Amino acid sequence: MKLKDGFTSFILLIFLFGNFVWAQERRQGGRPPVRKHTITERGDLNLIPADDKLPYNQEANFKKSKTERLVESNAIPEHKVGIFPSGRNPNKITEQEFKFSLPLDPKPAKQPIPLHNDSGRGPPNTPFGIALNGVLFDPGTAEFYMGDRRADWNYEALSGSVLLGLDMNHGHVQPNGSYHYHGLPTGFLKKLGVKAKRHSPLIGYAMDGYPIYALYGYKDPENPKAGIKKLSSSFQLKKG
Template sequence: MSRNHQSRAKSFLLASIVLPLAMLATYDYLSAQRGPSDRSGPPAEALKACAKKQENDSCSFRTRRGERSGTCFSPPDQDELVCQPASHARRGHAFRQPPTRRHTVTQSNGAALLVPATEQPIALSIVTDDKAQKWRVLRSNGIARHLTGKFPNAGNPHRISVQQHSYRVPAAPQLTGGIRNALGQVFGVAVNGVVFDPGANEFYQGDRSSGWQYEPLRNALNMGLDTNHAHVQPQGAYHYHGLPTLLLDRLNVSAQAHSPLIGWAADGFPIYALYGDPENIGSVIEMTSGYRVKKGSRPSGNGNPGGTYDGTFTRDYDYVQGAGNLDVCNGRFVRTPDFPDGTYAYFLTRDWPVIPRCFKGTPGPDFVRRSRQR
């Protein structure tokens, strides 16, 4: 064999070894702990590593080839912080993001189709509620003490996993005199440690700036909600979009008595469900939303969906003063068994928004949005 041919053969052999090794390292990083539906996005462990951190904080996570250390960063088209290993940052690599879903559906014909809750919890539910100076600290592993739907499913490709939730809410909440929009962040935490997170990261034509956000409680899009009106985020967090049916059953919520405490809102005020009485602890009425579907047609063109207002989008609803007995944030001042002298409180309602979409107080510092779910 000529010297020239020998040189070419050595180069080919070297490439055949180095290239697969490089590909293997990249695959290992991108595929660590990743579910079947997440092949085009960051691995679940990289998401969890930054779940309670700020951008540019140091982070680390484990892959099949060892520990990876890096920095939390915010990829384009994703609201969730991701741990990017330093080696990838140096090479200019970043996580590949899934394409923005460009939905064009403009009408729905009823409530969301729900997946039966048939699955046992994957672990024991762990919840603590402690007061530390000015904070009430809510910690949990995010596992509900009730049956859930089967995940992944056709509408939600993620698998429930144990979380490390830790949220501070004000121990002595105060009304600010104003209203703070809750869309885009967790609203609160249920007594079983599962979060209330009513919004969906789905927008008309994939354009978040349009404001035409799809409502998960309608059936315009299949989001895989189970009979607890809940599903799973990419990092494995099970969360409620509507009435937590089996939680309410466990707590014996009924029309014969004032609702027990259901959870705590991010601003520290209590959350109840369906039944109470603003004036008399001993009597019970249903607490009702003042929101109604707008009449007429939506604007069309310039990124607007057109079509008839029917509840497909969150913008299809408007608050009508006096239409219900709750305010614009689905709350009011009430006397409850937990607060006999009275408190401002939020209520989960039978009709939209079900879970409130705004705050009357100031949310705790741990409720800054770190993840959006489908």
């Protein structure tokens, strides 16, 4: 992996704010018909063992201009993955040609920026972020209650309600061949040496430009001497 970068160490858990500009070039693949689900409970996730080594070289370049962080990637992870196609995911992993332009000095937006809208087929309307190995953080799914994108009920990939063939890295494959993460990138975190007793290394960037860390950070984010704690998400259940 090619990487040249410096960063300011601070913790952010959910990145739904910020101005972002992104562009990507990818091979287009057809999407399957929208499925109509009526499931209202969690299920067993049943992750696929990540034992398969891909026949591609991983490529990820991070560069900086005066105002932007420029990213080019083939979206191939350096760690092993599940075997795809699989019974729950019929797509084969292929190299991509991603190009992204992220703000180098991100600022909080005045209003939240949604990752999805009801005017188009997703995901991704907007990927959440990109890991340093060039693989997208793309947690949204194209699975909606009764197949209605406007119903404001999008199934969570990690809930097990709708089985999508995730592997042990919490990743799987888009119809266009793009491997991406829906949750913690287990194999990548292991490669980075993430440990409970020290601050998380940088693992990627959100599309609004903010850095992404995982699992462990300072008890006081403004004080590196405050000790280490396991981080918790600011996710909240929707009322109603």
